[in-house]
Amino acid sequence: MNGASEGVIQASSRTRVKLPGRQRRTAMYRILGVVVAAIAMLIGAAVPASAAESMRVTFVRHGESEGNASGLIDTSTPGPVLTPLGQQQAEDVVDLLGDNNYDAIYASTMVRTQLTAAPMSEYLGLPVQVLPGLQEIEAGVFEGTPEANASRGYGLYPIGWALPGVIPQIPVDRFNKGTVMPGTDGLNGYVFDARVDGALQTMYDNGDRNVIVYSHGGAIMFWTMMNVENLTPIQKLQLLQTAALGNTDYVVIEGNNEDGWTLVDWNGQRFSPEPTLEAEIALQQRTLTRQLDATFNDVADAFATGDVRTILTAVKGGAADTQFSFAKFRRAVTAKITNEIGKLTSQPAESVDTGNTPAVHSQVASVPATTGNSQTAESTDIAARVSAATSSFGAKPRSSTKKSEAVDADEASDGAKSVPGTLGTRPARNGNRGQLSGIKDAITSIVRKPGKTGESTSSGTSGTGTAGDAGADSGSSGSGDGDGGGSQSNAA
Structure with a gap:
């Protein structure tokens, strides 16, 4: 009886060791899902619905x-x-x-x-x-x-x-x-x-x-x-x-x-x-949650390939990205808190009048606001x-x-x-x-000199992972930057 039981236990153990690849990946997914869910709960990932509207x-x-x-x-x-x-x-x-x-x-x-x-x-x-x-x-x-x-x-x-x-x-x-x-x-x-x-x-x-x-x-x-x-x-x-x-x-x-x-x-x-x-913390929580979701998806895609090297690379990169995402979140929140403390310990800044007294820039108050002829x-x-x-x-x-x-x-x-x-x-x-x-x-290297009027380009990436094709906008002769004009006008 004891020998039979021992044999069953050994067989069960061998079965666990030799789980098919798909089942192993499923188990890993579940573990990753628990980790990401725990992180989301820790940072209060839920953001009010109104935040998504603006x-x-x-x-x-x-x-x-x-x-x-x-x-x-x-x-x-x-x-x-x-x-x-x-x-x-x-x-x-x-x-x-x-x-x-x-x-x-x-x-x-x-x-x-x-x-x-x-x-x-x-x-x-x-x-x-x-x-x-x-x-x-x-x-x-x-x-x-x-x-x-x-x-x-x-x-x-x-x-x-x-x-x-x-x-x-x-x-x-x-x-x-x-x-x-x-x-x-x-x-x-x-x-x-x-x-x-x-x-x-x-x-x-x-x-x-x-x-x-x-x-x-x-x-x-x-x-x-x-x-x-x-x-x-x-x-x-x-x-x-x-x-x-x-x-x-x-x-x-x-x-x-x-x-x-x-x-x-x-x-x-x-x-x-x-x-x-x-409000700022809620916005930053939303950003952090999106970054963590993107990292999780990258790791999950790597597991789906079944390639050990790809998986290990993705896990290592995902850990680094997660750490960096939290660091950016911390920096943003710290900057906001520092700003709030600064407002409490210093004189209030001069407010800008956005009401009916458009004297924000008094030196131009003489400009007429009529539609005269x-x-x-x-x-x-x-x-x-x-x-x-x-x-x-x-x-x-x-x-x-x-x-x-x-x-x-x-x-x-x-x-x-x-x-x-x-x-x-x-x-x-x-x-x-x-x-x-x-x-x-x-x-x-794309362009060393200003392009000709009407010239278009496919600007690919900015060297930093730029996404999207930079095809010229359907404009007219030259769709560039006059910057509003003058020497700062984007003649550039």
């Missing part, structure tokens, strides 16, 4: 390009590359915005935005996804002309699209949302608005709710003016006149295409209440009255002054960025964002 978008204008430095309007695709100053500005964006832990990184089909996005891609370990619709407003007949003259030509059209009738010297019957930019294939305010909307909808449909988008001065400023609902026309004009976006300046909006958009932050000027600590004004007078509103086209490139010693010290001690091993072609996270020569060379 998207936060941080637009960043590209760094100084060779086109900017030339002083000529260049809205061609793929367009010119960055200058050394522009490359440094791209690095500085990481110090300023990197700890926001974005869901995704997007860039236009123009090389200068992809190069500007590369350091952020390295820092966050995310690919740069290239989307049509984010490129600069095509200049048409104004392509190649001095940016300094934009206020008398190129700049009049987007101002008419965004603020029809607000400046009397720009008659609404000549400059409105339906007015076509001369020399383009039907590009007017409706077409421009729709193509940016389409790019944002793609991000939304991808499930992203906290994205950073590298685009162009004119595209960012005028789309924002055409769509945000919490500013008066005068406030919008004042921003264009006194706070035109320089290279690597940023704009934050929240909302969606269906319910509308709210301006939150215009390069440091707040126009909407800052998110609460609870001054169509007989001299063209030189029009240029003078509008030059401030189109100053974005001619703003001087900013010097690189954003680097923070505190951030640098934190980076030096942050072990998360020395996590070994990543999956696929994701960027190495070794903490040295300066080692981007391979990325930059790969993109720079």
Whole structure:
């Protein structure tokens, strides 16, 4: 009896040892599922349904390009590359915005935005996804002309699209949302608005709710003016006149295409209440959960192959990615807590008036807000009255002054960025964002000089795992970046 029982036990033991491969994989899946579920429970993965309805978008204008430095309007695709100053500005964006832990990184089909996005891609370990619709407003007949003259030509059209009738010297019957930019294939305010909307909808449909988008001065400023609902026309004009976006300046909006958009932050000027600590943690929890889900799926796919080497590589990479995801989550939450403590221990910042007193920028309070009929004004007078509103086209490139010693010290001690091993072609996270020569060379090799008007490109990746084809947007002659005009106008 005892001998029989012993034989049964031995046979049972042998059966357990020789489980078929499919059953072994199923068991592994169950173990992985328990681990991921436990992690999700620990971080409170459930996010209120309302959080999924709104998207936060941080637009960043590209760094100084060779086109900017030339002083000529260049809205061609793929367009010119960055200058050394522009490359440094791209690095500085990481110090300023990197700890926001974005869901995704997007860039236009123009090389200068992809190069500007590369350091952020390295820092966050995310690919740069290239989307049509984010490129600069095509200049048409104004392509190649001095940016300094934009206020008398190129700049009049987007101002008419965004603020029809607000400046009397720009008659609404000549400059409105339906007015076509001369020399383009039907590009007017409706077409421009729709193509940016389409790019944002793609991000939304991808499930992203906290994205950073590298685009162009004119595209960012005028789309924002055409769509945000919490500013008066005068406030919008004042921003264009006194706070035109320089290279690597940023704009934050929240909302969606269906319910509308709210301006939150215009390069440091707040126009909407800052998110609460609870809201920020909920958003970061959502981001962390998505990252962990992606890691789990990668490991599960590896197990499905049945190849031991593939499985081991995926498990090692998954462990590194999980550690890095938690590190980014910690950095983002810590930054928010530090900011909240700072507000409690310092004088409250001067608030921005978003009500009926549009005196946010008092130096331009004299600009009329009527729709008067001054169509007989001299063209030189029009240029003078509008030059401030189109100053974005001619703003001087900013010097690189954003680097923070505190951030640098934190980076030096942050072990998360020395996590070994990543999956696929994701960027190495070794903490040295300066080692981007391979990325930059790969993109720079696409085009060394500004492309010809109307030229299209397939911009592939940014060297950091860029996703998506960078086919030129169906625009008109040259779909590049006039950046709104002037020396900062993205003639670049």
